[in-house]
Amino acid sequence: MERLIARERTRQVKVGDVPLGGGAPVVVQSMLNAAPDDAAANLEQIEALAEVGCELVRIAIPRADCLEAFQKVCEGSPLPVIADIHFDPQLAIEAARRGAAKLRINPGNIGGLEAARPVIEAARSAGIPIRIGVNAGSLDKTLAAREDLTLPQKLVASAIDHVRFFEEECDFHAIVVSAKAHDVVATIETYRLLAGALPGVPLHIGITEAGTAFQGIIKSAAGLGVLLEEGIGDTLRISLTDDPVTEVRACYMLLSALDLRKRSPELISCPTCGRTQVDLIPLAQEVERRLAALDKPLKVAVMGCVVNGPGEAADADIGVACGDGVGVVFASGRIVCKVAEADIVSALMKEIEAL
Secondary structure: OOOOOOOOOOOOEEEOOEEEOOOOOOEEEEEOOOOOOOHHHHHHHHHHHHHOOOOEEEEEOOOHHHHHHHHHHHHHOOOOEEEEOOOOHHHHHHHHHOOOOEEEEOHHHOOOHHHHHHHHHHHHHHOOOEEEEOOHHHOOHHHHOOOOOOHHHHHHHHHHHHHHHHHHHOOOOOEEEEOOOOOHHHHHHHHHHHHHHOOOOOEEEOOOOOOOHHHHHHHHHHHHHHHHHOOOOOEEOOOOOOOHHHHHHHHHHHHHHOOOOOOOOEEEEOOOOOOOOOOHHHHHHHHHHHHOOOOOOOEEEEEOOOOOOOOOOOOOOEEEEEOOOEEEEEEOOEEEEEEEHHHHHHHHHHHHHHO
């Protein structure tokens, strides 16, 4: 059973056919990094992301000559496509007309709130939501210069101003808000403040510019794990300098660790010690590699000795406990078979596939 942590009381918006907020499961998304004017390359990347469970994809539109490719991507994509726009509001307007399921804009760098009015109207006409992305680098100069406010307080103040304009001045409520930072502690504090100040607005959470896979996953897990456990966040992206597929897998690993969403197998493996009598590290890595292709929400244990065998991994659905050049495959604590070290992976995967 998946544990449902109560999300903040946010209203629900639809991104294509994907519900976001309002008690819906936390939505996993990523961003494409193929050339924005190459529709085929972007569609190929979307297919790969869809295979690992991505639910929303975002694509940058840096120039007007990318709009034709963007339209083709929207027409051919199995996933809703979000248009990511900076600096030029006209690009956002055109993206809405050409099939975007959602717009992502930062009013601070497209000319201010008044410049956002026609973008809002284009989104209204298309029946799509807008994500308001607040960024420290594009804060209002007066707000940015205030020494009595911390960075999280400045980001939240900016977000509140934008939301009030969208809702009160433009009567537009299909909005999502993000206010990401690369600093983990600042991000946590920002979203805590946002959740309190804007309890009805769905939040997109992430650690921006988190880094390459190793550092980025650790920073994202540290920051986003805290927020998700507190019920904050309706959609997330783990931003990595890496293959977007890695981002999606990391998202599901994080959500699974918090018992929020389970899609793929979870590998339980011991850290090895002097009792280990098989070459456990490559063995566990090979099991992990093969499990990546499965979408069964199983717990799979790879344990290096009898101490960490069926006893400590009793809650695993299936696993192996290794001895002196051998492995004992077990399922739900019951021994299934005993095999030589060379046959451990194939025997384990055979039993997994039979489940």
